[in-house]
Amino acid sequence: MSPTTHSAPRFDTLLVANRGEIACRVMRTARRMGLRTVAVYSDADANARHVREADEAVRLGPAAARESYLNVEAVIEAARRTGAGAIHPGYGFLSENGAFVEALEAAGIVFVGPPAPAIAAMGDKSAAKARMQDAGVPLVxxxxxxxxxxxxxxxxxxxxxxxxxxxxxxxxxxxxxxxxxxxxxxxxxxxxxxxxxxxxxxxxxxxxxxYLVQPRHVEVQVFCDRHGDGVYLFERDCSVQRRHQKVLEEAPAPGMTEALRREMGEAAVRAAREIGYVGAGTVEFLLDADQSFYFMEMNTRLQVEHPVTEMITGQDLVEWQLRVAMGERLPLAQDELTITGHSFEARLYAEDPEQDFLPATGTLSRFALDLAGAGLEADKVRLDSGVESGDAVSMHYDPMLAKLIVHGDDRAQALATLNRALAALDVRGVVTNRAFLQRLAGHPAFRAAELDTRFIERHEATLFAERETAPEVYAAAALIGLHQLARECESDSPWDRHDGFRLNAAHTIRIALCAPEHAADEDDAESVTVVEGRRERESAPWQLSLKDQTFSATLEPLEGDAVAVTIDGHRRRLQARRDDNVVVMVDPMRETRLYWRRIDAIDHGQRETESTLTAPMHGTVVALLTEAGTRVEKGMPLMVMEAMKMEHTLAAPADGHVERFHFAAGDTVGQGDVLLEFAPEE
Missing domain, CATH: 3.30.1490.20 (ATP-grasp fold, A domain)
Structure with missing residues (x-):
């Protein structure tokens, strides 16, 4: 099948029918090309970054996606009101909706993407497999x-x-x-x-x-224009996934021979031409250990991980999309495309990896990337984000906050830059997977490119293992907390001091340090004894004693949250802060969080055990799996919730009885809402 060869009308105003980082990304490129930009938003996104950055913005409707971002009539009306000649769908929402494309064509609005028949051909995965088989593309x-x-x-x-x-x-x-x-x-x-x-x-x-046991997920970026030309912009390895969603991506794929790269690339272009494709598309393959590859699916849109392809090719794929949508030919031919260096992308999600990747909500009290403080070059690191400090993260949409993309001359250099950049990324107010990304990027198997689609499950024991904390790390955490304690004193008067002032000797402050999850149990804390240096000599080191070890330590504030901690002559540069009573220390290899408290400030009260089950996040009740009055065993599923497009099963915390449910299937619940009354057995 050949694509339509006529030229599309040019346009000077672009509406982006999406939200978050992709909306911001598309609008940046559009403005650079001299186009006026229009954003659309739901009530939940009225103050979102993509709305603030657009030349114009139009409200679509309530927070629910089906009443806003998925409302075809509302999106088209927004284009009419603003005079937008084209609509870029981003990814997700209406990006692969053939009916939407047909409605735009009827309204005389350019769709920045493939024609409706091409979307339909790949949208039905079963029919797509048959088409690919006819085109000679290998199938699983x-x-x-x-x-x-x-x-x-x-x-x-x-x-x-x-x-x-x-x-x-x-x-x-x-x-x-x-x-x-x-x-x-x-x-x-x-x-x-x-x-x-x-x-x-x-x-x-x-x-x-x-289900192939140890396959790699390798996808090929293809591009076709309205004149019958098609190219592939090489491949990406997207094997590291959780719940079949990608977490770390890289380009080019490790271990690819030129012959295999060409074979997969040509198969991908053949697949695109089979359906008359136009624009940016991604053909996804499973690559088996014996180098056999199988067609999995084609995403008829721009992919989340497209920046790694941009990094290694030096091309702006969104600009390519817009030029093709205007009827222009592809900017480059296949033999003009080359690979330079290596690139990684890490997806930053609002979720808690320690709680089975449970989505998180809240307000971002801080969201920043300190390139200078981490010694990073601006042209080697890119942060594509749809949020800023002060923005709210709601329950209504996908939990991805941003994408951190890096480039290096080779894989090892790019990976080192990724680790350093992750350490420099400061996100507060909302739980994220940043520390988990560090563990992934620093894992020996990942560094060795031993990849497959079950990488996280395969290495779960080491990725989630409790690592022993060295005495020097406890000492550094104690020092950081003490430094903040000293800064809280705003006067030189001894009556304003918080450090136990003494006339004739330095006071010893005893500090308990432990993992945050053990904060309620002082028996799990490592006790650190701190002997304070005399205050008349502020440059004097602290003397820190931990069990049978003693350290001489100093702290030097650097740029932003960076500090230099010197312990017994060993100087280390860290990103460090104290959030309430938790000291957070981040270096290019790992993040450490320790609960910090003075022994004399410990609350010895006992927490009461609640006979309830509360909602761990905002969401919707999908199903109740048992009835009130039923006896259940610990771990037995009780109900299913849906949040951020994923289902989550809530289980019985202990053996006991479900006394009554407070919500029914279809009800919306807020984080912390009591879902049911539970009577544990004695």
Missing amino acids: PGYHGEGQDDALLFEEAGRIGYPVLLKASAGGGGKGMRVVENDGEFQAALDGCRRESKAAFGDDRMLIEK
Whole structure:
């Protein structure tokens, strides 16, 4: 199939039908090209960064996506009101909605993306597999048929052989997708996939694929214009994922030979041409250990990880999109594209990896990247973000806050820059996965490029292991807390001091330090005895004693939150702060958090155990899995919530009885709301 060869009308005003970092990213490129920009927003995003940065902004509706960002009529009306000649969909929301593209065509508005038939061809994953097979693109063994009866799907899974992967036929982004290890897990997984798929895409049809045990996820960036030309801008490795959503991406993919790169790239362009594709697209493959590759799906839009391709090629893919949408030819031919260096992208999510990646909400009291303080070059580090300090993170949308992208001459150099940049990224007020990203990037297997799509599960024991804290780290944490304590004294009067002033000797301040999760139990704290230096000599070092060790320590404030801590002559540069009673220390290899308290300030009161179960985040109740009055065992699923497009199962905290539920399926709940009354057994 060939694309339409006529030129599209040029436009001078671009509406971005999205939010967050991608909306900001597209508008920056559009302004550089001399275009006027229009943002759209929901009530939840009235003060969002993309709204503040646009030349104009139009309200779409309430916070719920289906009443705002997914409201086709409202988006088109916003374009009419502002005179926008084109709409860029970003990714997610309406970016792969063929009906939306047809409505824009009827309204005389340019869609910055592929034609509706191309979206339809790849939107139905089962039909897409058949098209790709006809085009000679390798496929993973599986079932892509129209029959959707539970018994039929169960039979097909057995024929394919476990483990299998259940996938939403109309899906993407990890929604409606589960790995099934055996036939006993099949029905529950199918039910969950169908619920997620119906909620996310309005379609609960499923396809089944053989789940390759140790494949890599390698995708190829393709670009086609309206004149029949198509190129590939090389590949990205996106193997490091959780819940089938990418966490760390890199380009080029490690270990690729030129022959394999060309073979995969040509297959990707062949797939795009088969459906008459126009614009930016991504053809995703599974690469097996024997270097065999299989077509997985095609995303008919710009991908979240496109910046790593931009970094290694020196091309602005959004500018390419806009030029192709204006009817221009591709800026470069295949033989003019080259790879320079290596690039990584780390996705920063508002979520808690220690709580099974539970989405987090709140207000960002600080959001900053201190390049100078970390000794980083501005042209080697890029932060694509849709938030700033003071912005709220709500329950309504995807929890991704930003993307941190780095470049180096080779993989090792780029990885070192990534670690340093992650340490320089300061996010407060909302729990994020920043420290987890550091652990991933610093993991020996990741440094050695030993990658596969189950990397996180495979290395879970080491990624989440409690690491022993060295005495010098406790000493540094004590020093940082003491430094802040000293700064709280705003006068030289001894009556204003907080350090136990004495006439004839320095006072000893005893400090308890422990992991934040053990803060309520002083028995888990390491006790640090601090002997304060005489205050008349502010430059004198602190004498810190921990168990049978004594340290001489000084602290020197540097730029921003950077400090230099010197312990027994060993000077280390850190990003450090004290949030309430938690000392946070970050270096290029790891983050350490320690609860800091003076022994005399310990609250010895006992916490009462509540006979309730509270909502861990804002969301919607999807299903109640038991009835009031039922006896349950610890760990038994009680109810299912949905937040940020993902389902979360809440389990019984102990053996006991569910006395009553406070909410029903379909109800919206806030973080901390009491969901049910629970009576634990004595």
